[in-house]
Amino acid sequence: MTTHPMSRIDLVELESNVRADLADGWDPLSVDNDPCHSKDDRTGEVLSWGRNGLQQALFPEFYGTDEDDPLIAEAELTVCKLLMEHGVHPDDCKRVPSWQGFPTPLTQAIKRKNLPVVQLFLDHGADPNLTDFETSRVSSPLLLAARQGNQAICSALLKHGADPNSLYHNETYGPFPALDQREEVGFTGNINDYTGALKGRFLSPLHLAAVGGHSAVCQVLLEHGADPLKTAEVSMSSYGYDHDAFGGWKETPAQAADRAGHPETAGLIRSFVKEKSLAAHLTNVEAENARLRSERDQLKNALAGVLGSSEPAPATPERKHRL
Known part of the structure:
Protein backbone atom coordinates (compact mmCIF):
# COMPACT_ATOMS: atom_id res chain seq x y z
CA MET A 1 0.00 0.00 0.00
CA ASP A 127 -14.57 -12.75 17.34
CA PRO A 128 -15.07 -10.61 20.48
CA ASN A 129 -13.17 -13.21 22.52
CA LEU A 130 -10.10 -13.44 20.28
CA THR A 131 -7.15 -12.96 22.60
CA ASP A 132 -4.31 -10.62 21.79
CA PHE A 133 -0.89 -11.62 23.03
CA GLU A 134 1.46 -9.08 24.53
CA THR A 135 4.76 -9.44 26.30
CA SER A 136 4.20 -11.15 29.68
CA ARG A 137 0.42 -10.81 29.46
CA VAL A 138 -2.68 -11.87 27.55
CA SER A 139 -5.56 -9.55 26.83
CA SER A 140 -9.02 -9.91 25.32
CA PRO A 141 -10.89 -7.10 23.57
CA LEU A 142 -13.25 -6.80 26.55
CA LEU A 143 -10.40 -6.75 29.06
CA LEU A 144 -8.76 -3.90 27.15
CA ALA A 145 -11.99 -1.88 26.84
CA ALA A 146 -12.75 -2.41 30.54
CA ARG A 147 -9.26 -1.22 31.48
CA GLN A 148 -9.85 1.90 29.36
CA GLY A 149 -13.21 2.51 31.00
CA ASN A 150 -14.86 2.61 27.58
CA GLN A 151 -18.52 1.88 28.29
CA ALA A 152 -19.70 2.13 24.67
CA ILE A 153 -17.13 -0.35 23.36
CA CYS A 154 -17.74 -2.72 26.29
CA SER A 155 -21.46 -2.67 25.50
CA ALA A 156 -20.83 -3.41 21.82
CA LEU A 157 -18.53 -6.33 22.66
CA LEU A 158 -20.96 -7.80 25.18
CA LYS A 159 -23.87 -7.57 22.76
CA HIS A 160 -21.82 -9.58 20.27
CA GLY A 161 -21.02 -12.35 22.75
CA ALA A 162 -17.91 -11.25 24.63
CA ASP A 163 -17.47 -13.37 27.76
CA PRO A 164 -17.55 -11.12 30.84
CA ASN A 165 -16.12 -13.90 33.02
CA SER A 166 -13.02 -14.89 31.08
CA LEU A 167 -9.95 -14.75 33.31
CA TYR A 168 -6.50 -13.61 32.26
CA HIS A 169 -3.00 -13.17 33.64
CA ASN A 170 -2.33 -9.50 33.06
CA GLU A 171 -0.80 -6.42 34.56
CA THR A 172 -2.64 -4.08 36.87
CA TYR A 173 -1.64 -1.03 38.85
CA GLY A 174 -2.17 0.56 42.21
CA PRO A 175 -1.28 0.50 45.88
CA PHE A 176 -1.14 -2.32 48.37
CA PRO A 177 -4.33 -2.84 50.40
CA ALA A 178 -4.77 -0.46 53.31
CA LEU A 179 -3.58 -1.77 56.65
CA ASP A 180 -7.14 -2.28 57.92
CA GLN A 181 -8.03 -4.29 54.80
CA ARG A 182 -5.10 -6.68 54.73
CA GLU A 183 -6.50 -9.36 57.00
CA GLU A 184 -9.68 -9.50 54.90
CA VAL A 185 -7.75 -10.17 51.65
CA GLY A 186 -5.11 -12.43 53.20
CA PHE A 187 -2.18 -10.10 52.58
CA THR A 188 1.32 -11.51 52.99
CA GLY A 189 4.51 -9.58 52.41
CA ASN A 190 7.63 -8.03 53.82
CA ILE A 191 7.07 -4.37 52.91
CA ASN A 192 4.34 -2.10 54.21
CA ASP A 193 3.84 0.46 51.48
CA TYR A 194 3.90 0.31 47.68
CA THR A 195 2.11 1.84 44.71
CA GLY A 196 2.96 0.84 41.17
CA ALA A 197 2.83 -2.02 38.69
CA LEU A 198 1.29 -5.25 39.95
CA LYS A 199 0.98 -8.74 38.57
CA GLY A 200 -2.52 -10.10 38.31
CA ARG A 201 -3.65 -13.70 37.90
CA PHE A 202 -7.22 -14.71 37.10
CA LEU A 203 -8.22 -11.12 36.42
CA SER A 204 -11.66 -10.53 34.93
CA PRO A 205 -12.77 -7.44 32.98
CA LEU A 206 -14.76 -6.46 36.08
CA HIS A 207 -11.57 -6.46 38.18
CA LEU A 208 -9.80 -4.04 35.86
CA ALA A 209 -12.84 -1.79 35.53
CA ALA A 210 -13.14 -1.73 39.33
CA VAL A 211 -9.45 -0.91 39.86
CA GLY A 212 -9.86 2.00 37.46
CA GLY A 213 -12.98 3.26 39.20
CA HIS A 214 -15.02 2.90 36.01
CA SER A 215 -18.45 2.54 37.62
CA ALA A 216 -20.44 2.78 34.38
CA VAL A 217 -18.41 -0.05 32.85
CA CYS A 218 -18.84 -2.13 36.01
CA GLN A 219 -22.61 -1.63 35.77
CA VAL A 220 -22.67 -2.80 32.13
CA LEU A 221 -20.54 -5.84 32.93
CA LEU A 222 -22.71 -6.80 35.90
CA GLU A 223 -25.88 -6.44 33.83
CA HIS A 224 -24.38 -8.86 31.29
CA GLY A 225 -23.55 -11.53 33.83
CA ALA A 226 -20.12 -10.63 35.18
CA ASP A 227 -19.48 -12.48 38.44
CA PRO A 228 -18.81 -9.93 41.21
CA LEU A 229 -17.46 -12.61 43.53
CA LYS A 230 -14.61 -13.94 41.38
CA THR A 231 -11.28 -13.72 43.17
CA ALA A 232 -8.07 -12.54 41.52
CA GLU A 233 -4.54 -13.06 42.79
CA VAL A 234 -2.45 -9.88 42.91
CA SER A 235 1.22 -9.55 43.80
CA MET A 236 4.34 -7.43 43.56
CA SER A 237 7.86 -8.73 43.74
CA SER A 238 11.18 -6.96 43.43
CA TYR A 239 14.39 -8.94 43.49
CA GLY A 240 17.44 -6.76 43.93
CA TYR A 241 21.00 -7.11 45.08
CA ASP A 242 20.29 -5.52 48.43
CA HIS A 243 16.89 -6.88 49.32
CA ASP A 244 13.90 -8.81 48.09
CA ALA A 245 10.48 -7.26 48.48
CA PHE A 246 7.18 -9.03 48.16
CA GLY A 247 3.48 -8.49 48.71
CA GLY A 248 0.54 -10.62 47.65
CA TRP A 249 -3.18 -11.07 48.31
CA LYS A 250 -6.50 -12.17 46.82
CA GLU A 251 -9.35 -9.79 46.08
CA THR A 252 -12.84 -9.57 44.62
CA PRO A 253 -13.69 -6.68 42.26
CA ALA A 254 -15.23 -4.69 45.13
CA GLN A 255 -12.10 -5.18 47.23
CA ALA A 256 -10.00 -4.12 44.24
CA ALA A 257 -12.00 -0.89 43.98
CA ASP A 258 -11.54 -0.28 47.71
CA ARG A 259 -7.80 -0.82 47.43
CA ALA A 260 -7.49 1.62 44.52
CA GLY A 261 -9.47 4.31 46.34
CA HIS A 262 -12.80 4.09 44.52
CA PRO A 263 -15.42 3.64 47.27
CA GLU A 264 -18.33 4.59 44.95
CA THR A 265 -17.39 1.81 42.52
CA ALA A 266 -16.96 -0.66 45.39
CA GLY A 267 -20.36 0.37 46.75
CA LEU A 268 -22.01 -0.14 43.37
CA ILE A 269 -20.64 -3.68 43.11
CA ARG A 270 -21.62 -4.56 46.68
CA SER A 271 -25.12 -3.14 46.16
CA PHE A 272 -25.47 -5.32 43.09
CA VAL A 273 -24.38 -8.39 45.07
CA LYS A 274 -26.85 -7.58 47.86
CA GLU A 275 -29.67 -6.92 45.39
CA LYS A 276 -29.04 -10.23 43.63
CA SER A 277 -28.87 -12.04 46.96
CA LEU A 278 -32.17 -10.53 48.11
CA ALA A 279 -33.78 -11.27 44.76
CA ALA A 280 -32.64 -14.90 44.98
CA HIS A 281 -33.94 -15.13 48.56
CA LEU A 282 -37.28 -13.65 47.50
CA THR A 283 -37.51 -16.17 44.66
CA ASN A 284 -36.86 -19.00 47.10
CA VAL A 285 -39.45 -17.67 49.58
CA GLU A 286 -42.04 -17.29 46.83
CA ALA A 287 -41.33 -20.83 45.64
CA GLU A 288 -41.68 -22.14 49.19
CA ASN A 289 -44.94 -20.22 49.65
CA ALA A 290 -46.26 -21.64 46.38
CA ARG A 291 -45.36 -25.13 47.56
CA LEU A 292 -47.12 -24.59 50.88
CA ARG A 293 -50.20 -23.18 49.16
CA SER A 294 -50.28 -26.22 46.90
CA GLU A 295 -50.03 -28.57 49.89
CA ARG A 296 -52.75 -26.61 51.70
CA ASP A 297 -55.07 -26.87 48.68
CA GLN A 298 -54.39 -30.60 48.40
CA LEU A 299 -55.19 -31.12 52.09
CA LYS A 300 -58.41 -29.07 51.81
CA ASN A 301 -59.49 -31.10 48.80
CA ALA A 302 -58.66 -34.35 50.56
CA LEU A 303 -60.58 -33.27 53.65
CA ALA A 304 -63.58 -32.23 51.57
CA GLY A 305 -63.51 -35.62 49.88
CA VAL A 306 -63.46 -37.44 53.19
CA LEU A 307 -66.34 -35.40 54.58
CA GLY A 308 -68.38 -35.79 51.39
CA SER A 309 -68.04 -39.57 51.33
CA SER A 310 -68.89 -40.20 55.04
CA GLU A 311 -72.24 -42.00 55.86
CA PRO A 312 -74.65 -40.17 58.19
CA ALA A 313 -74.37 -41.22 61.80
CA PRO A 314 -77.30 -43.50 63.04
CA ALA A 315 -80.17 -41.76 64.86
CA THR A 316 -80.09 -41.95 68.62
CA PRO A 317 -83.20 -43.86 69.92
CA GLU A 318 -85.53 -41.96 72.17
CA ARG A 319 -85.39 -42.86 75.82
CA LYS A 320 -88.57 -43.30 77.76
CA HIS A 321 -88.37 -42.00 81.24
CA ARG A 322 -90.17 -43.63 84.06
CA LEU A 323 -92.52 -41.51 86.00
Missing part, protein backbone atom coordinates in the same frame (compact mmCIF):
# COMPACT_ATOMS: atom_id res chain seq x y z
CA THR A 2 1.35 3.41 -0.97
CA THR A 3 1.09 6.11 1.66
CA HIS A 4 0.20 9.59 0.49
CA PRO A 5 1.42 12.16 3.02
CA MET A 6 -1.06 14.98 3.55
CA SER A 7 -1.03 17.87 5.96
CA ARG A 8 -4.71 17.13 6.58
CA ILE A 9 -6.70 14.11 5.50
CA ASP A 10 -8.83 14.46 2.39
CA LEU A 11 -11.31 11.57 2.65
CA VAL A 12 -12.30 11.66 -1.01
CA GLU A 13 -8.67 11.57 -2.14
CA LEU A 14 -7.89 8.86 0.41
CA GLU A 15 -10.67 6.60 -0.85
CA SER A 16 -9.57 7.17 -4.44
CA ASN A 17 -5.97 6.29 -3.59
CA VAL A 18 -6.93 3.07 -1.80
CA ARG A 19 -9.19 1.99 -4.65
CA ALA A 20 -6.37 2.69 -7.10
CA ASP A 21 -3.93 0.61 -5.06
CA LEU A 22 -6.40 -2.28 -4.96
CA ALA A 23 -6.97 -2.00 -8.71
CA ASP A 24 -3.19 -2.04 -9.25
CA GLY A 25 -2.97 -5.42 -7.51
CA TRP A 26 -2.26 -4.55 -3.90
CA ASP A 27 -3.21 -7.56 -1.77
CA PRO A 28 -4.42 -6.26 1.62
CA LEU A 29 -3.91 -9.72 3.11
CA SER A 30 -0.20 -9.63 2.41
CA VAL A 31 1.89 -8.53 5.37
CA ASP A 32 4.51 -5.85 5.50
CA ASN A 33 8.04 -6.99 6.21
CA ASP A 34 9.33 -3.98 8.08
CA PRO A 35 11.79 -5.16 10.74
CA CYS A 36 10.68 -4.59 14.31
CA HIS A 37 14.29 -4.39 15.58
CA SER A 38 13.94 -7.59 17.59
CA LYS A 39 15.49 -11.00 17.07
CA ASP A 40 14.29 -14.52 17.67
CA ASP A 41 16.06 -15.72 20.82
CA ARG A 42 16.69 -19.14 19.31
CA THR A 43 17.60 -18.42 15.68
CA GLY A 44 18.80 -14.83 15.81
CA GLU A 45 16.49 -14.02 12.91
CA VAL A 46 15.37 -10.40 12.67
CA LEU A 47 11.62 -10.42 13.18
CA SER A 48 9.11 -8.44 11.16
CA TRP A 49 5.90 -6.76 12.19
CA GLY A 50 3.70 -8.91 9.96
CA ARG A 51 0.82 -6.44 9.65
CA ASN A 52 -1.79 -6.90 6.96
CA GLY A 53 -3.63 -4.02 5.31
CA LEU A 54 -6.39 -3.90 7.90
CA GLN A 55 -3.88 -3.65 10.73
CA GLN A 56 -1.85 -1.00 8.89
CA ALA A 57 -5.03 1.05 8.32
CA LEU A 58 -5.42 1.45 12.08
CA PHE A 59 -2.05 3.06 12.59
CA PRO A 60 -1.53 6.82 12.06
CA GLU A 61 1.62 6.32 9.96
CA PHE A 62 -0.58 4.79 7.27
CA TYR A 63 -2.04 8.21 6.53
CA GLY A 64 1.17 10.21 6.70
CA THR A 65 -0.54 12.88 8.73
CA ASP A 66 -0.70 14.30 12.22
CA GLU A 67 -2.27 11.87 14.69
CA ASP A 68 -4.35 14.75 16.03
CA ASP A 69 -6.10 15.23 12.70
CA PRO A 70 -9.83 15.28 13.61
CA LEU A 71 -10.61 13.23 10.49
CA ILE A 72 -8.26 10.36 11.28
CA ALA A 73 -10.95 8.24 12.97
CA GLU A 74 -13.23 8.70 9.95
CA ALA A 75 -10.31 7.90 7.65
CA GLU A 76 -9.71 4.64 9.52
CA LEU A 77 -13.36 3.73 9.09
CA THR A 78 -13.27 4.59 5.39
CA VAL A 79 -10.23 2.43 4.65
CA CYS A 80 -11.43 -0.48 6.80
CA LYS A 81 -14.75 -0.50 4.95
CA LEU A 82 -12.96 -0.59 1.59
CA LEU A 83 -10.68 -3.43 2.62
CA MET A 84 -13.54 -5.48 4.03
CA GLU A 85 -15.50 -4.92 0.82
CA HIS A 86 -12.42 -6.37 -0.86
CA GLY A 87 -12.79 -9.56 1.19
CA VAL A 88 -10.59 -8.99 4.22
CA HIS A 89 -12.01 -10.50 7.41
CA PRO A 90 -11.19 -8.71 10.68
CA ASP A 91 -9.79 -11.92 12.19
CA ASP A 92 -7.45 -12.57 9.23
CA CYS A 93 -4.18 -11.58 10.84
CA LYS A 94 -0.93 -12.96 12.13
CA ARG A 95 -1.47 -13.54 15.82
CA VAL A 96 1.89 -13.59 17.57
CA PRO A 97 3.33 -11.84 20.62
CA SER A 98 3.42 -8.09 20.04
CA TRP A 99 7.19 -7.92 20.19
CA GLN A 100 7.21 -9.80 16.87
CA GLY A 101 3.80 -8.92 15.47
CA PHE A 102 0.96 -6.48 15.86
CA PRO A 103 -2.36 -6.36 17.74
CA THR A 104 -5.39 -7.89 16.06
CA PRO A 105 -7.47 -5.38 14.07
CA LEU A 106 -10.23 -5.44 16.71
CA THR A 107 -7.76 -4.88 19.53
CA GLN A 108 -6.07 -2.05 17.63
CA ALA A 109 -9.44 -0.39 16.94
CA ILE A 110 -10.15 -0.52 20.68
CA LYS A 111 -6.75 0.97 21.44
CA ARG A 112 -7.62 3.73 18.99
CA LYS A 113 -10.98 4.11 20.81
CA ASN A 114 -12.67 4.04 17.42
CA LEU A 115 -16.17 2.78 18.21
CA PRO A 116 -17.48 2.86 14.59
CA VAL A 117 -14.61 0.63 13.45
CA VAL A 118 -15.12 -1.71 16.42
CA GLN A 119 -18.81 -1.94 15.51
CA LEU A 120 -17.92 -2.52 11.84
CA PHE A 121 -15.63 -5.42 12.73
CA LEU A 122 -18.17 -7.00 15.08
CA ASP A 123 -20.96 -6.68 12.51
CA HIS A 124 -18.72 -8.50 10.01
CA GLY A 125 -17.97 -11.45 12.28
CA ALA A 126 -14.98 -10.42 14.37
Whole structure:
Protein backbone atom coordinates (compact mmCIF):
# COMPACT_ATOMS: atom_id res chain seq x y z
CA MET A 1 0.00 0.00 0.00
CA THR A 2 1.35 3.41 -0.97
CA THR A 3 1.09 6.11 1.66
CA HIS A 4 0.20 9.59 0.49
CA PRO A 5 1.42 12.16 3.02
CA MET A 6 -1.06 14.98 3.55
CA SER A 7 -1.03 17.87 5.96
CA ARG A 8 -4.71 17.13 6.58
CA ILE A 9 -6.70 14.11 5.50
CA ASP A 10 -8.83 14.46 2.39
CA LEU A 11 -11.31 11.57 2.65
CA VAL A 12 -12.30 11.66 -1.01
CA GLU A 13 -8.67 11.57 -2.14
CA LEU A 14 -7.89 8.86 0.41
CA GLU A 15 -10.67 6.60 -0.85
CA SER A 16 -9.57 7.17 -4.44
CA ASN A 17 -5.97 6.29 -3.59
CA VAL A 18 -6.93 3.07 -1.80
CA ARG A 19 -9.19 1.99 -4.65
CA ALA A 20 -6.37 2.69 -7.10
CA ASP A 21 -3.93 0.61 -5.06
CA LEU A 22 -6.40 -2.28 -4.96
CA ALA A 23 -6.97 -2.00 -8.71
CA ASP A 24 -3.19 -2.04 -9.25
CA GLY A 25 -2.97 -5.42 -7.51
CA TRP A 26 -2.26 -4.55 -3.90
CA ASP A 27 -3.21 -7.56 -1.77
CA PRO A 28 -4.42 -6.26 1.62
CA LEU A 29 -3.91 -9.72 3.11
CA SER A 30 -0.20 -9.63 2.41
CA VAL A 31 1.89 -8.53 5.37
CA ASP A 32 4.51 -5.85 5.50
CA ASN A 33 8.04 -6.99 6.21
CA ASP A 34 9.33 -3.98 8.08
CA PRO A 35 11.79 -5.16 10.74
CA CYS A 36 10.68 -4.59 14.31
CA HIS A 37 14.29 -4.39 15.58
CA SER A 38 13.94 -7.59 17.59
CA LYS A 39 15.49 -11.00 17.07
CA ASP A 40 14.29 -14.52 17.67
CA ASP A 41 16.06 -15.72 20.82
CA ARG A 42 16.69 -19.14 19.31
CA THR A 43 17.60 -18.42 15.68
CA GLY A 44 18.80 -14.83 15.81
CA GLU A 45 16.49 -14.02 12.91
CA VAL A 46 15.37 -10.40 12.67
CA LEU A 47 11.62 -10.42 13.18
CA SER A 48 9.11 -8.44 11.16
CA TRP A 49 5.90 -6.76 12.19
CA GLY A 50 3.70 -8.91 9.96
CA ARG A 51 0.82 -6.44 9.65
CA ASN A 52 -1.79 -6.90 6.96
CA GLY A 53 -3.63 -4.02 5.31
CA LEU A 54 -6.39 -3.90 7.90
CA GLN A 55 -3.88 -3.65 10.73
CA GLN A 56 -1.85 -1.00 8.89
CA ALA A 57 -5.03 1.05 8.32
CA LEU A 58 -5.42 1.45 12.08
CA PHE A 59 -2.05 3.06 12.59
CA PRO A 60 -1.53 6.82 12.06
CA GLU A 61 1.62 6.32 9.96
CA PHE A 62 -0.58 4.79 7.27
CA TYR A 63 -2.04 8.21 6.53
CA GLY A 64 1.17 10.21 6.70
CA THR A 65 -0.54 12.88 8.73
CA ASP A 66 -0.70 14.30 12.22
CA GLU A 67 -2.27 11.87 14.69
CA ASP A 68 -4.35 14.75 16.03
CA ASP A 69 -6.10 15.23 12.70
CA PRO A 70 -9.83 15.28 13.61
CA LEU A 71 -10.61 13.23 10.49
CA ILE A 72 -8.26 10.36 11.28
CA ALA A 73 -10.95 8.24 12.97
CA GLU A 74 -13.23 8.70 9.95
CA ALA A 75 -10.31 7.90 7.65
CA GLU A 76 -9.71 4.64 9.52
CA LEU A 77 -13.36 3.73 9.09
CA THR A 78 -13.27 4.59 5.39
CA VAL A 79 -10.23 2.43 4.65
CA CYS A 80 -11.43 -0.48 6.80
CA LYS A 81 -14.75 -0.50 4.95
CA LEU A 82 -12.96 -0.59 1.59
CA LEU A 83 -10.68 -3.43 2.62
CA MET A 84 -13.54 -5.48 4.03
CA GLU A 85 -15.50 -4.92 0.82
CA HIS A 86 -12.42 -6.37 -0.86
CA GLY A 87 -12.79 -9.56 1.19
CA VAL A 88 -10.59 -8.99 4.22
CA HIS A 89 -12.01 -10.50 7.41
CA PRO A 90 -11.19 -8.71 10.68
CA ASP A 91 -9.79 -11.92 12.19
CA ASP A 92 -7.45 -12.57 9.23
CA CYS A 93 -4.18 -11.58 10.84
CA LYS A 94 -0.93 -12.96 12.13
CA ARG A 95 -1.47 -13.54 15.82
CA VAL A 96 1.89 -13.59 17.57
CA PRO A 97 3.33 -11.84 20.62
CA SER A 98 3.42 -8.09 20.04
CA TRP A 99 7.19 -7.92 20.19
CA GLN A 100 7.21 -9.80 16.87
CA GLY A 101 3.80 -8.92 15.47
CA PHE A 102 0.96 -6.48 15.86
CA PRO A 103 -2.36 -6.36 17.74
CA THR A 104 -5.39 -7.89 16.06
CA PRO A 105 -7.47 -5.38 14.07
CA LEU A 106 -10.23 -5.44 16.71
CA THR A 107 -7.76 -4.88 19.53
CA GLN A 108 -6.07 -2.05 17.63
CA ALA A 109 -9.44 -0.39 16.94
CA ILE A 110 -10.15 -0.52 20.68
CA LYS A 111 -6.75 0.97 21.44
CA ARG A 112 -7.62 3.73 18.99
CA LYS A 113 -10.98 4.11 20.81
CA ASN A 114 -12.67 4.04 17.42
CA LEU A 115 -16.17 2.78 18.21
CA PRO A 116 -17.48 2.86 14.59
CA VAL A 117 -14.61 0.63 13.45
CA VAL A 118 -15.12 -1.71 16.42
CA GLN A 119 -18.81 -1.94 15.51
CA LEU A 120 -17.92 -2.52 11.84
CA PHE A 121 -15.63 -5.42 12.73
CA LEU A 122 -18.17 -7.00 15.08
CA ASP A 123 -20.96 -6.68 12.51
CA HIS A 124 -18.72 -8.50 10.01
CA GLY A 125 -17.97 -11.45 12.28
CA ALA A 126 -14.98 -10.42 14.37
CA ASP A 127 -14.57 -12.75 17.34
CA PRO A 128 -15.07 -10.61 20.48
CA ASN A 129 -13.17 -13.21 22.52
CA LEU A 130 -10.10 -13.44 20.28
CA THR A 131 -7.15 -12.96 22.60
CA ASP A 132 -4.31 -10.62 21.79
CA PHE A 133 -0.89 -11.62 23.03
CA GLU A 134 1.46 -9.08 24.53
CA THR A 135 4.76 -9.44 26.30
CA SER A 136 4.20 -11.15 29.68
CA ARG A 137 0.42 -10.81 29.46
CA VAL A 138 -2.68 -11.87 27.55
CA SER A 139 -5.56 -9.55 26.83
CA SER A 140 -9.02 -9.91 25.32
CA PRO A 141 -10.89 -7.10 23.57
CA LEU A 142 -13.25 -6.80 26.55
CA LEU A 143 -10.40 -6.75 29.06
CA LEU A 144 -8.76 -3.90 27.15
CA ALA A 145 -11.99 -1.88 26.84
CA ALA A 146 -12.75 -2.41 30.54
CA ARG A 147 -9.26 -1.22 31.48
CA GLN A 148 -9.85 1.90 29.36
CA GLY A 149 -13.21 2.51 31.00
CA ASN A 150 -14.86 2.61 27.58
CA GLN A 151 -18.52 1.88 28.29
CA ALA A 152 -19.70 2.13 24.67
CA ILE A 153 -17.13 -0.35 23.36
CA CYS A 154 -17.74 -2.72 26.29
CA SER A 155 -21.46 -2.67 25.50
CA ALA A 156 -20.83 -3.41 21.82
CA LEU A 157 -18.53 -6.33 22.66
CA LEU A 158 -20.96 -7.80 25.18
CA LYS A 159 -23.87 -7.57 22.76
CA HIS A 160 -21.82 -9.58 20.27
CA GLY A 161 -21.02 -12.35 22.75
CA ALA A 162 -17.91 -11.25 24.63
CA ASP A 163 -17.47 -13.37 27.76
CA PRO A 164 -17.55 -11.12 30.84
CA ASN A 165 -16.12 -13.90 33.02
CA SER A 166 -13.02 -14.89 31.08
CA LEU A 167 -9.95 -14.75 33.31
CA TYR A 168 -6.50 -13.61 32.26
CA HIS A 169 -3.00 -13.17 33.64
CA ASN A 170 -2.33 -9.50 33.06
CA GLU A 171 -0.80 -6.42 34.56
CA THR A 172 -2.64 -4.08 36.87
CA TYR A 173 -1.64 -1.03 38.85
CA GLY A 174 -2.17 0.56 42.21
CA PRO A 175 -1.28 0.50 45.88
CA PHE A 176 -1.14 -2.32 48.37
CA PRO A 177 -4.33 -2.84 50.40
CA ALA A 178 -4.77 -0.46 53.31
CA LEU A 179 -3.58 -1.77 56.65
CA ASP A 180 -7.14 -2.28 57.92
CA GLN A 181 -8.03 -4.29 54.80
CA ARG A 182 -5.10 -6.68 54.73
CA GLU A 183 -6.50 -9.36 57.00
CA GLU A 184 -9.68 -9.50 54.90
CA VAL A 185 -7.75 -10.17 51.65
CA GLY A 186 -5.11 -12.43 53.20
CA PHE A 187 -2.18 -10.10 52.58
CA THR A 188 1.32 -11.51 52.99
CA GLY A 189 4.51 -9.58 52.41
CA ASN A 190 7.63 -8.03 53.82
CA ILE A 191 7.07 -4.37 52.91
CA ASN A 192 4.34 -2.10 54.21
CA ASP A 193 3.84 0.46 51.48
CA TYR A 194 3.90 0.31 47.68
CA THR A 195 2.11 1.84 44.71
CA GLY A 196 2.96 0.84 41.17
CA ALA A 197 2.83 -2.02 38.69
CA LEU A 198 1.29 -5.25 39.95
CA LYS A 199 0.98 -8.74 38.57
CA GLY A 200 -2.52 -10.10 38.31
CA ARG A 201 -3.65 -13.70 37.90
CA PHE A 202 -7.22 -14.71 37.10
CA LEU A 203 -8.22 -11.12 36.42
CA SER A 204 -11.66 -10.53 34.93
CA PRO A 205 -12.77 -7.44 32.98
CA LEU A 206 -14.76 -6.46 36.08
CA HIS A 207 -11.57 -6.46 38.18
CA LEU A 208 -9.80 -4.04 35.86
CA ALA A 209 -12.84 -1.79 35.53
CA ALA A 210 -13.14 -1.73 39.33
CA VAL A 211 -9.45 -0.91 39.86
CA GLY A 212 -9.86 2.00 37.46
CA GLY A 213 -12.98 3.26 39.20
CA HIS A 214 -15.02 2.90 36.01
CA SER A 215 -18.45 2.54 37.62
CA ALA A 216 -20.44 2.78 34.38
CA VAL A 217 -18.41 -0.05 32.85
CA CYS A 218 -18.84 -2.13 36.01
CA GLN A 219 -22.61 -1.63 35.77
CA VAL A 220 -22.67 -2.80 32.13
CA LEU A 221 -20.54 -5.84 32.93
CA LEU A 222 -22.71 -6.80 35.90
CA GLU A 223 -25.88 -6.44 33.83
CA HIS A 224 -24.38 -8.86 31.29
CA GLY A 225 -23.55 -11.53 33.83
CA ALA A 226 -20.12 -10.63 35.18
CA ASP A 227 -19.48 -12.48 38.44
CA PRO A 228 -18.81 -9.93 41.21
CA LEU A 229 -17.46 -12.61 43.53
CA LYS A 230 -14.61 -13.94 41.38
CA THR A 231 -11.28 -13.72 43.17
CA ALA A 232 -8.07 -12.54 41.52
CA GLU A 233 -4.54 -13.06 42.79
CA VAL A 234 -2.45 -9.88 42.91
CA SER A 235 1.22 -9.55 43.80
CA MET A 236 4.34 -7.43 43.56
CA SER A 237 7.86 -8.73 43.74
CA SER A 238 11.18 -6.96 43.43
CA TYR A 239 14.39 -8.94 43.49
CA GLY A 240 17.44 -6.76 43.93
CA TYR A 241 21.00 -7.11 45.08
CA ASP A 242 20.29 -5.52 48.43
CA HIS A 243 16.89 -6.88 49.32
CA ASP A 244 13.90 -8.81 48.09
CA ALA A 245 10.48 -7.26 48.48
CA PHE A 246 7.18 -9.03 48.16
CA GLY A 247 3.48 -8.49 48.71
CA GLY A 248 0.54 -10.62 47.65
CA TRP A 249 -3.18 -11.07 48.31
CA LYS A 250 -6.50 -12.17 46.82
CA GLU A 251 -9.35 -9.79 46.08
CA THR A 252 -12.84 -9.57 44.62
CA PRO A 253 -13.69 -6.68 42.26
CA ALA A 254 -15.23 -4.69 45.13
CA GLN A 255 -12.10 -5.18 47.23
CA ALA A 256 -10.00 -4.12 44.24
CA ALA A 257 -12.00 -0.89 43.98
CA ASP A 258 -11.54 -0.28 47.71
CA ARG A 259 -7.80 -0.82 47.43
CA ALA A 260 -7.49 1.62 44.52
CA GLY A 261 -9.47 4.31 46.34
CA HIS A 262 -12.80 4.09 44.52
CA PRO A 263 -15.42 3.64 47.27
CA GLU A 264 -18.33 4.59 44.95
CA THR A 265 -17.39 1.81 42.52
CA ALA A 266 -16.96 -0.66 45.39
CA GLY A 267 -20.36 0.37 46.75
CA LEU A 268 -22.01 -0.14 43.37
CA ILE A 269 -20.64 -3.68 43.11
CA ARG A 270 -21.62 -4.56 46.68
CA SER A 271 -25.12 -3.14 46.16
CA PHE A 272 -25.47 -5.32 43.09
CA VAL A 273 -24.38 -8.39 45.07
CA LYS A 274 -26.85 -7.58 47.86
CA GLU A 275 -29.67 -6.92 45.39
CA LYS A 276 -29.04 -10.23 43.63
CA SER A 277 -28.87 -12.04 46.96
CA LEU A 278 -32.17 -10.53 48.11
CA ALA A 279 -33.78 -11.27 44.76
CA ALA A 280 -32.64 -14.90 44.98
CA HIS A 281 -33.94 -15.13 48.56
CA LEU A 282 -37.28 -13.65 47.50
CA THR A 283 -37.51 -16.17 44.66
CA ASN A 284 -36.86 -19.00 47.10
CA VAL A 285 -39.45 -17.67 49.58
CA GLU A 286 -42.04 -17.29 46.83
CA ALA A 287 -41.33 -20.83 45.64
CA GLU A 288 -41.68 -22.14 49.19
CA ASN A 289 -44.94 -20.22 49.65
CA ALA A 290 -46.26 -21.64 46.38
CA ARG A 291 -45.36 -25.13 47.56
CA LEU A 292 -47.12 -24.59 50.88
CA ARG A 293 -50.20 -23.18 49.16
CA SER A 294 -50.28 -26.22 46.90
CA GLU A 295 -50.03 -28.57 49.89
CA ARG A 296 -52.75 -26.61 51.70
CA ASP A 297 -55.07 -26.87 48.68
CA GLN A 298 -54.39 -30.60 48.40
CA LEU A 299 -55.19 -31.12 52.09
CA LYS A 300 -58.41 -29.07 51.81
CA ASN A 301 -59.49 -31.10 48.80
CA ALA A 302 -58.66 -34.35 50.56
CA LEU A 303 -60.58 -33.27 53.65
CA ALA A 304 -63.58 -32.23 51.57
CA GLY A 305 -63.51 -35.62 49.88
CA VAL A 306 -63.46 -37.44 53.19
CA LEU A 307 -66.34 -35.40 54.58
CA GLY A 308 -68.38 -35.79 51.39
CA SER A 309 -68.04 -39.57 51.33
CA SER A 310 -68.89 -40.20 55.04
CA GLU A 311 -72.24 -42.00 55.86
CA PRO A 312 -74.65 -40.17 58.19
CA ALA A 313 -74.37 -41.22 61.80
CA PRO A 314 -77.30 -43.50 63.04
CA ALA A 315 -80.17 -41.76 64.86
CA THR A 316 -80.09 -41.95 68.62
CA PRO A 317 -83.20 -43.86 69.92
CA GLU A 318 -85.53 -41.96 72.17
CA ARG A 319 -85.39 -42.86 75.82
CA LYS A 320 -88.57 -43.30 77.76
CA HIS A 321 -88.37 -42.00 81.24
CA ARG A 322 -90.17 -43.63 84.06
CA LEU A 323 -92.52 -41.51 86.00
